[in-house]
Amino acid sequence: MHIYDLPTPAVVIDVAALHKNIATMADIHPGRRLRPHVKAHKCTGLAAEQQGVGHRSFTCATPREILGMIAAEVGDDFLLANETLDPLRLAALAAAQDDALITVAIDSEETLMAADKAGIRNVMIDVNVGLPRCGCPLSMAGRLADAARVRGINVRGVMGYEGHLMMVTDRDEKRTRVQQAMALLAEAHEDVGGDIVSAGGTGTYDMFSGTTVNEVQAGSYALMDSHYGQLDSPFVQAMWVVGTVISVQEKWSVADVGLKSLSLDHGDPKIEKHSVWFCSDEHTTFSPLEGEPRPKINDRVFVTPSHIDPTMAMHDIAYVANQFGEIIAEWPIDLRGW
Amino acid sequence: MHIYDLPTPAVVIDVAALHKNIATMADIHPGRRLRPHVKAHKCTGLAAEQQGVGHRSFTCATPREILGMIAAEVGDDFLLANETLDPLRLAALAAAQDDALITVAIDSEETLMAADKAGIRNVMIDVNVGLPRCGCPLSMAGRLADAARVRGINVRGVMGYEGHLMMVTDRDEKRTRVQQAMALLAEAHEDVGGDIVSAGGTGTYDMFSGTTVNEVQAGSYALMDSHYGQLDSPFVQAMWVVGTVISVQEKWSVADVGLKSLSLDHGDPKIEKHSVWFCSDEHTTFSPLEGEPRPKINDRVFVTPSHIDPTMAMHDIAYVANQFGEIIAEWPIDLRGW
Numbered sequence: 142m143h144i145y146d147l148p149t150p151a152v153v154i155d156v157a158a159l160h161k162n163i164a165t166m167a168d169i170h171p172g173r174r175l176r177p178h179v180k181a182h183k184c185t186g187l188a189a190e191q192q193g194v195g196h197r198s199f200t201c202a203t204p205r206e207i208l209g210m211i212a213a214e215v216g217d218d219f220l221l222a223n224e225t226l227d228p229l230r231l232a233a234l235a236a237a238q239d240d241a242l243i244t245v246a247i248d249s250e251e252t253l254m255a256a257d258k259a260g261i262r263n264v265m266i267d268v269n270v271g272l273p274r275c276g277c278p279l280s281m282a283g284r285l286a287d288a289a290r291v292r293g294i295n296v297r298g299v300m301g302y303e304g305h306l307m308m309v310t311d312r313d314e315k316r317t318r319v320q321q322a323m324a325l326l327a328e329a330h331e332d333v334g335g336d337i338v339s340a341g342g343t344g345t346y347d348m349f350s351g352t353t354v355n356e357v358q359a360g361s362y363a364l365m366d367s368h369y370g371q372l373d374s375p376f377v378q379a380m381w382v383v384g385t386v387i388s389v390q391e392k393w394s395v396a397d398v399g400l401k402s403l404s405l406d407h408g409d410p411k412i413e414k415h416s417v418w419f420c421s422d423e424h425t426t427f428s429p430l431e432g433e434p435r436p437k438i439n440d441r442v443f444v445t446p447s448h449i450d451p452t453m454a455m456h457d458i459a460y461v462a463n464q465f466g467e468i469i470a471e472w473p474i475d476l477r478g479w
Numbered sequence: 480m481h482i483y484d485l486p487t488p489a490v491v492i493d494v495a496a497l498h499k500n501i502a503t504m505a506d507i508h509p510g511r512r513l514r515p516h517v518k519a520h521k522c523t524g525l526a527a528e529q530q531g532v533g534h535r536s537f538t539c540a541t542p543r544e545i546l547g548m549i550a551a552e553v554g555d556d557f558l559l560a561n562e563t564l565d566p567l568r569l570a571a572l573a574a575a576q577d578d579a580l581i582t583v584a585i586d587s588e589e590t591l592m593a594a595d596k597a598g599i600r601n602v603m604i605d606v607n608v609g610l611p612r613c614g615c616p617l618s619m620a621g622r623l624a625d626a627a628r629v630r631g632i633n634v635r636g637v638m639g640y641e642g643h644l645m646m647v648t649d650r651d652e653k654r655t656r657v658q659q660a661m662a663l664l665a666e667a668h669e670d671v672g673g674d675i676v677s678a679g680g681t682g683t684y685d686m687f688s689g690t691t692v693n694e695v696q697a698g699s700y701a702l703m704d705s706h707y708g709q710l711d712s713p714f715v716q717a718m719w720v721v722g723t724v725i726s727v728q729e730k731w732s733v734a735d736v737g738l739k740s741l742s743l744d745h746g747d748p749k750i751e752k753h754s755v756w757f758c759s760d761e762h763t764t765f766s767p768l769e770g771e772p773r774p775k776i777n778d779r780v781f782v783t784p785s786h787i788d789p790t791m792a793m794h795d796i797a798y799v800a801n802q803f804g805e806i807i808a809e810w811p812i813d814l815r816g817w
Binding site: 148149150180202203223224225226227229230248249251252269273274275276278304385387388389390391392393395397400401404405406418420421422423424426438439448450451454455457478479 | 486487488518540541561562563564565567568586587589590607611612613614616642723725726727728729730731733735738739742743744756758759760761762764776777786788789792793795816817
């Protein structure tokens with residue numbers, strides 16, 4: 142099967158670009174130095190490629206992602222880098238603890254108690270390092286670790302996500318601010334103990350020299366999107382939502398790729414050599430840049446999403462293509478849901 | 480089961496509000512005057528409620544939606560109000576033509592030929608009435624209808640979607656502009672023939688008096704969203720993505736509802752009596768308005784999405800609740816995909 146035979150809209154991954162991205166990151170953060178975030182692709186087939194270059198510890202955003210990774214036998218050490226109070230989901234994680242090392246992030250007494258009640262054996266203290274989201278204040282981290290240990294729970298260390306710094310474009314400014322955020326995390330680590338200091342993302346993966354961070358949680362680097370593509374980085378676009386041109390008018394054309402097949406939260410998608418006018422539920426209206434030919438009905442278009450994570454979560458299957466456009470694998474996007 | 484027992488994030492429908500919206504629209508456009516658009520909910524359980532008040536013809540955006548409606552035995556007359564060139568999907572529709580009346584929109588020679596080749600028996604001419612998307616120019620409509628009839632295909636009439644006018648807030652201006660758009664459609668109808676003149680949406684459902692439009696394609700009215708909620712209309716919010724407060728800090732709180740459980744393409748979601756700061760993949764950061772109490776960990780929050788259609792498409796199940804918050808039904812969101 143060829144890209145041109147696929148039912149559209151379809152997620153297509155360029156296997157060479159994917160392998161390049163995975164190899165580039167593994168050179169910089171080999172083995173357990175990288176804890177790839179599976180929320181970016183929700184696909185055990187892709188995670189297996191990350192394991193193939195030596196990563197065996199993974200970051201997950203949902204219990205479902207951890208349980209799906211264990212079922213697919215990819216990875217052996219999973220961090221739920223997100224708070225949950227759901228007793229059934231925590232119990233399901235606890236029941237899987239003989240199959241893999243599972244660690245749950247906590248940032249409050251309540252999340253600690255929920256983990257304890259479910260029988261979770263390992264936690265990580267999630268510390269706020271500047272992004273207004275989850276993570277306890279620095280002053281609370283040590284107490285929370287002590288409270289966990291009193292309950293017989295192992296505290297593996299600290300994590301802090303500096304998500305507010307991902308898109309700082311001046312690299313010197315970014316480095317300074319990441320180092321300041323990581324100084325907070327190091328201070329929390331002194332209070333908390335444990336082996337792990339976990340942080341980072343695709344926007345900051347190369348900003349940790351001189352910090353105590355010993356694992357990086359990047360995810361988007363493998364497939365990329367137009368948002369992260371704005372940054373100066375060695376990672377290349379490796380995924381597109383491929384659509385079919387279904388209507389051609391004098392001034393615009395329409396592809397069958399819309400809001401239900403790509404996420405617009407980071408802005409409109411991009412189509413090379415074309416201008417995107419707007420997206421509707423099932424459509425992207427676009428036109429060629431000056432000097433470019435008008436598309437023809439039934440042409441394929443390669444649409445680059447602005448945000449990879451929620452876009453992948455909209456699809457059932459990722460089609461993996463070689464340089465000839467042949468489909469060499471179909472990877473179920475099997476970690477969707479919560 | 481109660482709303483407070485649901486795993487979150489979860490789509491919850493207020494059955495009384497849903498029934499009120501469905502009854503209100505059926506009063507204005509009874510029976511086949513309304514062709515409810517199932518793309519707004521992708522849920523045969525909800526479509527069955529629309530059938531319950533007398534609608535048996537439905538609008539669909541994807542072949543999958545039509546085939547799912549037929550499988551669920553809801554409705555008897557389906558319009559694919561969207562162009563497709565996919566031979567396999569058109570063949571699947573053609574194979575279902577003995578089970579229901581299926582009509583496919585066409586706006587070009589190519590879409591006509593694809594429908595003909597697959598054995599589609601009924602088409603509708605999709606005419607551009609001002610929105611830069613699908614729909615042929617007025618000058619082409621009659622020729623396309625003639626070409627269909629030459630091939631032995633029945634032409635049921637015309638459709639034109641005035642999507643660019645949905646959010647015009649001045650009602651007099653909106654009425655004038657809708658009438659202008661529908662004058663184009665009436666002109667196309669003279670050239671095309673057939674019984675049906677189909678148009679409209681939740682933003683224009685009451686703008687067709689004095690036009691030749693004889694069926695309205697509204698969909699969002701049943702559940703609503705914060706975007707359509709800005710308009711002066713009798714329809715009330717009937718759906719929320721219910722989340723759990725997983726983290727509470729001094730200045731903000733975090734719920735487990737994010738970009739993977741609601742669509743941001745029409746703006747940030749809303750939480751009553753609170754200010755929404757921003758959404759991440761799995762989180763909404765928010766804070767109470769002045770004078771309102773701070774949320775507590777494990778509280779439930781009711782998040783109103785800005786755009787209902789892509790939000791529903793992110794979920795497996797819609798939980799239907801009564802006025803006591805009890806879950807009285809679980810409707811699979813069974814029409815997802817293409």
